[in-house]
Amino acid sequence: xxxQYDNLGEYDNSTxxxxxxxxxYYILHAxxxxxxxxxxxxxxxxxxxxxxxxxxxxxxxxxxEASNAEYIYLQGNFQLHLDAGENVNIFIFxxxxxxxxxxxxxxxxFMVHRLS
Numbered sequence: 197x198x199x200q201y202d203n204l205g206e207y208d209n210s211t212x213x214x215x216x217x218x219x220x221y222y223i224l225h226a227x228x229x230x231x232x233x234x235x236x237x238x239x240x241x242x243x244x245x246x247x248x249x250x251x252x253x254x255x256x257x258x259x260x261e262a263s264n265a266e267y268i269y270l271q272g273n274f275q276l277h278l279d280a281g282e283n284v285n286i287f288i289f290x291x292x293x294x295x296x297x298x299x300x301x302x303x304x305x306f307m308v309h310r311l312s
Contacts, residue, residue, distance in 0.1 A: 204217055213285055214283075214284040214285075214306070215281060216278050216279075216282065220277070220310050221275060221278075221312050222275070222276060223274070223308070224274050224275075224306075225271075225273045225306070226245075226272055227272075228243065228269075228270050228288055229270075229304060230268040230294045230296060231267070231296070232267045233295075234265045235263065235266075236260065237260055237262060237263050239290065239291050241259075241289070243255045243270035243271070243287075243288055244288075245274060245284070247278070247283065248282055248283050249283065255274060258270060268294075275311070284308070
């Protein structure tokens with residue numbers, strides 16, 4: 197992916213990790229879209245926020261209810277306090293094989309804003 201704004205150099209595009217230089221309150225937004233494939237009923241997708249390689253919060257969860265071909269859109273917004281130097285990552289877990297949609301960048305993003 198291409199960074200659009202990272203004036204402080206806090207996002208590492210090679211490891212997909214955000215590391216704040218200053219402690220404070222931050223708001224995070226992330227989203228992703230899967231390719232449209234037929235999935236079995238009960239397949240689970242979780243969109244999770246990790247801090248220092250530890251699950252902090254599940255931002256979104258989707259369970260397939262009918263075995264139709266469908267796109268799965270996952271997103272989350274969260275406000276939290278981060279200490280300087282903490283590592284922040286977003287991970288997607290799926291109980292079945294899947295691929296992310298890469299055609300339009302509007303369907304996959306990760307944004308972080310420091311509030312104070």
